[in-house]
Amino acid sequence: MVRSAAGLLAADQTWTAEDTWLLVVVGVSIAVVVLLISWAKIHPFLALTVSALTVSLLAGESAQKAIVSFTTGLGRITGSVGVLIILGAVLGRMLADSGGIEQVVGTLTRMVRPERLPWALTLVAALIGLPMFFEVGFVMLMPLVLQLARQTNYPVLRAGMPVVAGLATVHALVPPHPGPLIAIQAVHAPVGLTMLYGLLVAVPCAIVAGPLFTAYIWPRVPAHVPDSATAAFTTGPHGDGAAGHGTGPGPGSRRDDAGRAAPHRLPSLSVTVGTILLPIVLMTLKAVYDSMPKTGGMLYALVEFLGTPMIALLVTVFVSLFTFGYSLGFSRRHVQASLARSFAPVAGVIVIVGAGGGYSQALQDTGVDRAVTLAAAHLHIPLLLLAWLIAALMRTIVGSGTIATITAAGIVGPLSHGLAPAEASLLALALGSGAAFAGHVNDAAFWMAKEYFGTSIGGTLRTWTVSHTLLSLTSLGCLLLLNTVV
Numbered sequence: 001m002v003r004s005a006a007g008l009l010a011a012d013q014t015w016t017a018e019d020t021w022l023l024v025v026v027g028v029s030i031a032v033v034v035l036l037i038s039w040a041k042i043h044p045f046l047a048l049t050v051s052a053l054t055v056s057l058l059a060g061e062s063a064q065k066a067i068v069s070f071t072t073g074l075g076r077i078t079g080s081v082g083v084l085i086i087l088g089a090v091l092g093r094m095l096a097d098s099g100g101i102e103q104v105v106g107t108l109t110r111m112v113r114p115e116r117l118p119w120a121l122t123l124v125a126a127l128i129g130l131p132m133f134f135e136v137g138f139v140m141l142m143p144l145v146l147q148l149a150r151q152t153n154y155p156v157l158r159a160g161m162p163v164v165a166g167l168a169t170v171h172a173l174v175p176p177h178p179g180p181l182i183a184i185q186a187v188h189a190p191v192g193l194t195m196l197y198g199l200l201v202a203v204p205c206a207i208v209a210g211p212l213f214t215a216y217i218w219p220r221v222p223a224h225v226p227d228s229a230t231a232a233f234t235t236g237p238h239g240d241g242a243a244g245h246g247t248g249p250g251p252g253s254r255r256d257d258a259g260r261a262a263p264h265r266l267p268s269l270s271v272t273v274g275t276i277l278l279p280i281v282l283m284t285l286k287a288v289y290d291s292m293p294k295t296g297g298m299l300y301a302l303v304e305f306l307g308t309p310m311i312a313l314l315v316t317v318f319v320s321l322f323t324f325g326y327s328l329g330f331s332r333r334h335v336q337a338s339l340a341r342s343f344a345p346v347a348g349v350i351v352i353v354g355a356g357g358g359y360s361q362a363l364q365d366t367g368v369d370r371a372v373t374l375a376a377a378h379l380h381i382p383l384l385l386l387a388w389l390i391a392a393l394m395r396t397i398v399g400s401g402t403i404a405t406i407t408a409a410g411i412v413g414p415l416s417h418g419l420a421p422a423e424a425s426l427l428a429l430a431l432g433s434g435a436a437f438a439g440h441v442n443d444a445a446f447w448m449a450k451e452y453f454g455t456s457i458g459g460t461l462r463t464w465t466v467s468h469t470l471l472s473l474t475s476l477g478c479l480l481l482l483n484t485v486v
Helices: 017-041 045-056 061-096 100-111 114-129 132-150 158-174 176-188 191-217 227-234 269-290 299-304 309-324 333-343 344-365 368-379 383-398 401-416 420-434 444-453 455-482
Strands: 253-255 260-261
Touching: 017 045, 017 368, 017 383, 017 401, 045 061, 045 100, 045 401, 061 100, 061 132, 061 176, 061 309, 061 333, 061 344, 100 269, 100 401, 114 158, 114 191, 114 269, 132 158, 132 260, 132 444, 158 176, 158 191, 158 253, 158 383, 158 420, 158 444, 158 455, 176 401, 176 420, 191 269, 191 344, 191 420, 191 455, 269 309, 269 333, 269 444, 299 309, 299 420, 309 383, 344 401, 368 401, 383 401, 383 455, 401 420, 420 455, 444 455
Parallel strands: none
Antiparallel strands: 253 260
16 A cells, blocks of 8 residues: 555654745746746746756755756656657557558457447557557547548547547556656656556546547537548648548558658558557566566576566567568668658657656755655645646646646655555556546647547537546546555
8 A cells, every 4th residue: 555645754754944945946846837838838848947947946956956956857867768758659650650550440440330339449549559649649540530430420529539538548557658657767666567557547447438438428519520630631741641541542552752652561450469569568577577586597587678668669669660661561761761750759758758857856856855745744645646636736737748747756756765666656657647637728639639529619628628537537546446455
């Protein structure tokens, strides 16, 4: 069971004026982030940098010490989390460029009856979302789903909301997505165990926010498939359809670097699913071996090596070069181009995550952890619930789940010292759960959903926002339940 904040304190620790001031510093730093991002429209990297320096300077640190704290934290988080984000982006790009997404969507939707389609689409979105960022997966899947809805006269929300739920669930709870990785790094949780708990919690969350909520909401909110939402589907970035269909060469074709049609086979469903799940399997094996008595030997050493998150993703990327590249008829030049295109979209995420590491280090170096622990102890707030509340508050104010996780992890992370691996894993997931809360007009993805589904602002609040709120509350309930038994 994750201990309460009071359980982390020594008996003689009492509240001081310095603790009061440090809490004020935390409040000021959060206000700086919110104002710079939401009001001044400053990029989160700059906002978090200024906030980190503000924390150090207001806490009485010298300017030189403030800079050292920030750069140390930035380097630490970029070196650990940044590499995993890059590898995940490469895997996602290879999956998208190979036609693997179309294969999974097409196969599963053909195999199920129309009344079971929301369940199938939730599963598809969760599966596709494992190696892909939420926004990328959303843009890749939505044209396919909306084209399906249009061709079969299927209600757009009944097809689209399960996709939102599947993508959002794995984005919030399962590594190697940025939010869970940031939380894992902050609270020193084991990746494999956190992933296992995350997958366990993700199942009921995806069901509640996906097919169950969809069955209730789709008849109650007017929606339609706008022409603009499917334009990218028929006239993709290379003129042949973003998803390999439409007016271009068709689902078995792509464009090469010179713009010529490049015929190739789609990867099979088994190969696609196997490649996507490979890093999950490797990390799961390591988690299982870590829970067993240490016997040593070559097999144990191999599992430990391959199950390390960076190695698991690196191995999978090289496997994907064949399963999503060479074996389908792609040239080495085409595969190289896919690799090159995978880096630019994640540059912004990495610099934000890096600045978040600097902010977290500044909070830790100034002793804010003691003040927050004392405050939580006096309020009798369990540590797991405290993490969820801070992340949910930041998500509601700022809009970005990643920023919410970074900020909350910086505050709660220092309190995790001494927690058992299972306790730290649940705490990391609580941060991701809170960062999924709400999501409204200050979230860029909110407006993406509005345009794709053709809903009003009120309708998007009743669908998108409520779906994310259900996801967050359901995951919190599951985590509190797990907290009583681990």
